[in-house]
Amino acid sequence: MEEKKIEEILAGFGRTIDESGGFGLEITPDRTPEDLRDNRPGENLRRKILALPESPGVYMYLDRHGQVIYVGKAKRLKRRVSSYFNRRHDSIRTNLLVRNIVDMRFIVVASEEDALHLENAMIKEYQPRYNVLLKDDKSYPWIVVTKEPFPRVFMTRTKGEAGRYFGPYSNQQSAKVVLQLIREIFPIRSCRHYLDEKGIARNKFSLCLDYHIKKCGGACRGLVNQEDYNEMIGKVCQILKGETIMLERHLKEEMERLAEDWKFEEAQVVKEKYEAVTKYNAKSVIARTEEEDVDMFAYVETATTAFVCFMHLHRGAVVQSLNLEFKRRLAETPAEILSMAISEIGRRFDRKFDKVIVPFMPDVEFKGVEFIIPQRGDKKKILEVGMKNARQYMADREKQLESVDPEKSTKELMEQMKQDFRLSVLPTHIECFDNSNIQGTNPVSSCVVFRNGKPSKRDYRHFIIKTVEGPDDFASMKEVLHRRYTRLMAEGEELPQLVVVDGGKGQLSAAVEAFDEMGIRGQVALAGIAKRLEEIYFPGDSLPLYIDKKSRSLRVIQHMRDEAHRFGITHHRDRRSKGQVRSELDAIKGVGEATQKTLMQAFKSLKRVKEAELSDIQDVVGKAKGKIIYDYFHAEDKNQT
Numbered sequence: 001m002e003e004k005k006i007e008e009i010l011a012g013f014g015r016t017i018d019e020s021g022g023f024g025l026e027i028t029p030d031r032t033p034e035d036l037r038d039n040r041p042g043e044n045l046r047r048k049i050l051a052l053p054e055s056p057g058v059y060m061y062l063d064r065h066g067q068v069i070y071v072g073k074a075k076r077l078k079r080r081v082s083s084y085f086n087r088r089h090d091s092i093r094t095n096l097l098v099r100n101i102v103d104m105r106f107i108v109v110a111s112e113e114d115a116l117h118l119e120n121a122m123i124k125e126y127q128p129r130y131n132v133l134l135k136d137d138k139s140y141p142w143i144v145v146t147k148e149p150f151p152r153v154f155m156t157r158t159k160g161e162a163g164r165y166f167g168p169y170s171n172q173q174s175a176k177v178v179l180q181l182i183r184e185i186f187p188i189r190s191c192r193h194y195l196d197e198k199g200i201a202r203n204k205f206s207l208c209l210d211y212h213i214k215k216c217g218g219a220c221r222g223l224v225n226q227e228d229y230n231e232m233i234g235k236v237c238q239i240l241k242g243e244t245i246m247l248e249r250h251l252k253e254e255m256e257r258l259a260e261d262w263k264f265e266e267a268q269v270v271k272e273k274y275e276a277v278t279k280y281n282a283k284s285v286i287a288r289t290e291e292e293d294v295d296m297f298a299y300v301e302t303a304t305t306a307f308v309c310f311m312h313l314h315r316g317a318v319v320q321s322l323n324l325e326f327k328r329r330l331a332e333t334p335a336e337i338l339s340m341a342i343s344e345i346g347r348r349f350d351r352k353f354d355k356v357i358v359p360f361m362p363d364v365e366f367k368g369v370e371f372i373i374p375q376r377g378d379k380k381k382i383l384e385v386g387m388k389n390a391r392q393y394m395a396d397r398e399k400q401l402e403s404v405d406p407e408k409s410t411k412e413l414m415e416q417m418k419q420d421f422r423l424s425v426l427p428t429h430i431e432c433f434d435n436s437n438i439q440g441t442n443p444v445s446s447c448v449v450f451r452n453g454k455p456s457k458r459d460y461r462h463f464i465i466k467t468v469e470g471p472d473d474f475a476s477m478k479e480v481l482h483r484r485y486t487r488l489m490a491e492g493e494e495l496p497q498l499v500v501v502d503g504g505k506g507q508l509s510a511a512v513e514a515f516d517e518m519g520i521r522g523q524v525a526l527a528g529i530a531k532r533l534e535e536i537y538f539p540g541d542s543l544p545l546y547i548d549k550k551s552r553s554l555r556v557i558q559h560m561r562d563e564a565h566r567f568g569i570t571h572h573r574d575r576r577s578k579g580q581v582r583s584e585l586d587a588i589k590g591v592g593e594a595t596q597k598t599l600m601q602a603f604k605s606l607k608r609v610k611e612a613e614l615s616d617i618q619d620v621v622g623k624a625k626g627k628i629i630y631d632y633f634h635a636e637d638k639n640q641t
Helices: 003-011 033-037 043-050 077-082 092-100 112-126 172-185 197-201 226-240 244-260 264-284 334-348 377-404 406-420 473-490 505-518 552-585 593-603 606-611 614-621 623-633 635-640
Strands: 057-062 068-074 103-108 133-135 142-146 153-156 163-166 293-301 305-314 317-327 355-357 370-372 429-438 441-451 461-464 498-502 525-529 535-537
Touching: 043 077, 043 103, 057 077, 057 112, 068 077, 068 092, 068 112, 077 103, 112 334, 142 172, 142 226, 153 172, 163 226, 172 226, 172 264, 226 244, 244 264, 293 334, 293 377, 305 334, 305 377, 317 334, 317 377, 355 377, 377 406, 406 552, 429 473, 429 552, 441 473, 441 552, 461 473, 473 505, 498 505, 498 552, 505 525, 552 593, 593 606, 593 614, 606 623, 614 623, 623 635
Parallel strands: 293 355, 355 370, 429 498, 498 525
Antiparallel strands: 057 068, 057 103, 133 317, 142 153, 142 163, 293 305, 305 317, 429 441, 441 461, 525 535
16 A cells, blocks of 8 residues: 555644554455455454554555555444454445455544544545445536636636636536626626726727627726726625625615615616516525525435535525535445535535534534524425435436436346346336226226336237126236236247236235246246335235335336326226217117217217207218217107107
8 A cells, every 4th residue: 555645645634654553564364265254354354453442533444455445434443343344244245345355454533523534535545446436527617706907707617717716506507697697787898808907098909799788888998997897896796605685685775765866767777786686586595594604415315326415505595506426335324425425515615514404414423513404494495405406416417327328327227126126137128017997897907018117118008807897906917917928928929027016915916826827937027016106015925125215126116107007097098988988879779880980080079979960960970870860869858849
């Protein structure tokens, strides 16, 4: 291991290798095959673990090549490190990590917060293969106010210009909205010239279009003096710092004062600025609060990735926002990842937090920081906005990854579904069945087919229940499965890897019976979905499986169930509608199926047939049949007369 790197990192925390207590040791690869199998440390490594202090610190695991493969923090080093070696873990990757550990190093620090910051620094330096990975997009947009006699204000992704930088903003559109507000209110220049008094005095510059459309005051030709221009820049900075509510109040007071003095033209100009700020605040101010500053961290996750949305608010207005994406490597908890995000934001912006709104408590105590989990009010509203942004960022990232590498995204989904549903093969072909009937009438069943996690609508099928009388879902499910897979096998078509039936144990038992009778049990996996969707039942297992609600696997199953229900209900509704039409037309002697079809094509509904004039019906089906149909529907009218 490169001790020079360690020295540089520790120097940033005011420490040296000699003070660390765990460096300068030789690699001790003494673990036997039995140790590896049972996750036990070797003798030398065991002695080092027993000698660890019960203090906060950072530990690093090394492989047989001396490479850092994992960095972790701990409130108590000895207890935390020992926990890796005293049992087998549920996570496969954690067991793989332990099997690769040959030696360890550790650093003792003053507090758990110091351990968190040092852990982040070590992870960034070594990029260990088993640590959570921060996938960072460093090109966030900022708005800069340049350091010039007549400053410029523009958006940038690099900090090359001298000046004050505001942001970052979560996306380019957010920054553009702020710039648009500034342009509407203040006639500041948009050119790139360096303006000073000498250049202006020499008439070096020409007035541009912005001046003629009143978007610029003409500073380049001396039409605005430096003092007045910088007064406008001060108000621009006020907006960029989030003081838009105070600016709104100031403009309103100024407008009213000018109106009282009968300066209506000037009042109108201020009114337009006031309306622009009011419109901006309506969209951008989350909560109208007098509280100076508050920070918010929102958290959402999938099975493999966590997303954290950070916002800094000043008087309820968002002035800083950032989205972070963490790729899980081991079984990192949400509280651990949230702590890492707080540390990362604090380091990146050199921020000292005071009040922080969070959805749950981090796993580290930050000195002097008050964490708030709001239940109602403005703070709850702020957190909800943050959660909405985090979910949107998560959805955008998933779409982006799928568009960049759809095959990789599909393969990851298939692997996840294979693991979640305990399958031996990838479920590239899944079918889901749902029964539909209302009070036992017109029973039908629907079969929807998903390939690679997406609907394959051309393979959808409807089934009219033929052998079952009355509303018997179990028998109906058994009949449909028999018909579906007997036909597939007879035609030499491939069977799905997974069949999902809508319902709990009853429907699943009927499906098992059908599969046993067809001899395909074991070839095709079966699962039943209970009404709450989170409950997945498997044959022979009385206890349901609860899939993580954030899992993509569950989203696919939810989509399948919705599709099966929609497809079945639509077919059932169509059959009932046709049945009602035919039941009345069938009662008319001399009117067959061909005549019924001709009538429905012409009039579109039975109601219109009933309301039609005799001549209109006769034009469609002829005089004789037309009179029979007309007389049938108007017999009651004749009797009354």
